Amino acid sequence: MRSTNDPRGRRSRHRRRAALAAVAALAAGSLTACGGSGKPTLNWYVNPDGVDTFQKYAKSCSTDQYDIAVQLLPNGATDQRTQLARRLAAEDSSTDLMNLDPVFVAEFANAGWLQEVEGDLADSITSSVEGDGDYLSGAAETVTWDDKVFAIPLWANTQVLWYRKSLAQAAGLDMTQPVTWDQVIKAAADHDGTVGVQANKYEAYVVWINALVQGAGGDIVSDTEAGRDAKVDIGSDAGRKAAEIIKELADSKAAQPDFTVSNEGTSLGQMFPESGAGEFMVNWTFVYKNYEGQVGSGLTDEQFADLGWARYPATVEGEASKPPIGGIDIGVGAYSEHPDFAMEAARCITSEQAQVDLALDNGLMPSTNAAYDKVSASGDYPADLIELFRTSVDEGGPRPKSAFYAMISGAIQARWHSPTSVEPGSTPKDSATYLEDVLEGKSLL
Template sequence: MTSRRTRPGRAAAVAVAGVLASTALAACSDSGKPRLNWYVNPDGVPVFEKYAKECSTGEYDLEVQLLPSGATDQRTQLARRLAAEDSSTDLMNLDPVFVAEFANAGWLQEVEGPIADSVQQSVEGEGDYLSGAAETVTWDDKVFAIPLWANTQVLWYRKSLAEAAGLDMTKPVTWDQVIEAAAAEGGTVGVQANKYEAYVVWINALVQGAGGDIVSDTEAGRDAKVDLDSDAGRKAAAIIQKLADSPAAQPDLSVSNEGTSLGQMFPAEGPGEFMVNWTFVYKNYEPGDGKPTTPEQFKDLGWTRYPQTVAGEESKPPVGGIDIGVGAYSEHPDWAMEAAECITSKQAQVDLALDAGLMPSTNSAYDEVAASGNYPKDLIELFRTSVDEGGPRPKSAFYAMISGAIQARWHSPTSVDPDSTPEKSGKYLQDVLEGKSLL
């Protein structure tokens, strides 16, 4: 497969891209072949490095470049590069919420052919991709990225803590029950509530679990309908307030992230925690390779579906993961798309699941992971159904504004008030979208 060059004028764009000068990358690798740069997030890097080698060919070398750890910082770096029409941004790992923005801006190559057909079929529930994952890569009825892994959150907990609190974990549990049970037994509840994207993930899941949305009619762009000032918004705020005021809140609640609460599951003293977190948790606690978790502790680890916001109303687990996009200004777009197909193969998805705890985006890869025996089958099915029945964040070309405005008014969690936060944040978000206020 030969590579085609993209539009003229790139030299002029690069000339004004001084912001990228310090990170400019050579066009050729040590072998003398053209180098395709693959910008990756820090999760699963050893697997990425393996596939960078395996997906290199006699015509090009694929090399991994590491992005910052936070989704917002990842978006900022990639957006700056692509806005400057940087030709060295060939492939990139994208948080699903940024696909719409990048596609709308013309920064991504359209995905065509059999993969695009499978994605479109999967959106309707008929293809190999999980429908929740397939939804994340479509924009304006076209496909602009390839799902790699599909992430979701479940409720992880100490079985002994739940038993002591009298919670029947074979049935759906609510946030109220979890907070009250942890507080009654001297345990804690782990969440992500720092001022960053994962806090918006929590807020969005709470709102959707109450039957609402942060925004709707997102196809209208800046004219999307802001729905935060609603009964669902107030119920979400009430749960955050309840945890913040509870003895079950962890001391670092306002700066908590995916990693901070991991150590609270099996502390030196105390009954442990209930924790909402992503799929990597199982492998994180699995004994071996010098990990501090003992086999006895590991037997006490439980999991169930994301808690309900409202009793009797099905929860909406967060949907996340990573999609692979090809930069619109790559000098080798055909090779880059070929490489993207290679690094999103079924085997790559299986390896990410088995080695890094990052779950597949396709049903066929899920079936192989389930057959491997490396995960309990009920956990695998919980992951899969949580993605397909979960709640995505708003698909909007202005998502970065939406997320930033919510973070600005809902943080710190200790200041959230159901009587005022939804109303004030809804007004602020509306003003930001309309250009009346700045983030």
């Protein structure tokens, strides 16, 4: 999941305004054409990442039988979910195609809001879950629910540890070997550096907490197929270890000034500050292209060459980390008046070439191995970085797959924010009790 207010990356305000204007113009043009020709128009609701590529594929995937119009969703994943859920709960027939954060596929499928993906594509996705198909297993897993497929993976996002090579060298860290959160925080604090995370009260903070918990061998919840009766595990030793790391950073000199409201974009400027040694930063795949695009207009070649990357930090020394998994899946609305056209369009806009274009133009990594191979062969990314992205998706840790995920996320945010108030001895236990009450209907968010 690049995100702005979610696990999908950050755009500048200027680019967002330009995207809004372009989308409005495209949508207006499509609707006018529809009115003049009598062809149906399929509405495609998209998140504001990679909008230029979405525009291109809305045009190229339109046919003699239908047009595709791009409609822009809000920035944040939670706001996107709210808008789509309201439309679908009202059985809105104009919601044909939608970009979905993977954590909302289960909820929408369980509610009957998504059309099932069938045939050869569903077979390919299902076999990929077991590592024997075209898709990355981590991406394929996000679109299955109740042994069926309800969306098509478009891009598969993950987080890695970005860092200044000079900072790691000064701290004596061997970045060819796994590093822990404890090592990263201490290295930054002792050598005039900082640690960049996402700790504002929003979805990406839950992404961090979930990765910490899973890296300690636990889960926020388990047995999620039981719905409201899922087992709440956040109060476990793994939850306490996650809280220890958050508190360690909060109390450290390595915490950035905006720690409690930090997001994917705020820490980008701390990598190459005017003073200081830079940072270690966990963030999504878009980071490489973000910095590469600044060379010559803010960054020097020498600074860019000092950018390093490594696997997501381990929660527990000796235990493999569980990098976050995000991205975007394409769903077809259950109430679309043109379901066959919409499913055909969904296949087109998730094509191998569309995935390659999103990676090369927008820094959003593919969901299929074939597209990954093409991106790697392009030479636009270092080969080891491409393999790090791919491995991190397949070996990463997804957030809980639950029809009640919105409740789970909201309850965790409510009890774990602000990060400066997190206490290992009480926060995990208190949040477990609260989450149980929320799921049982005893408490409201």
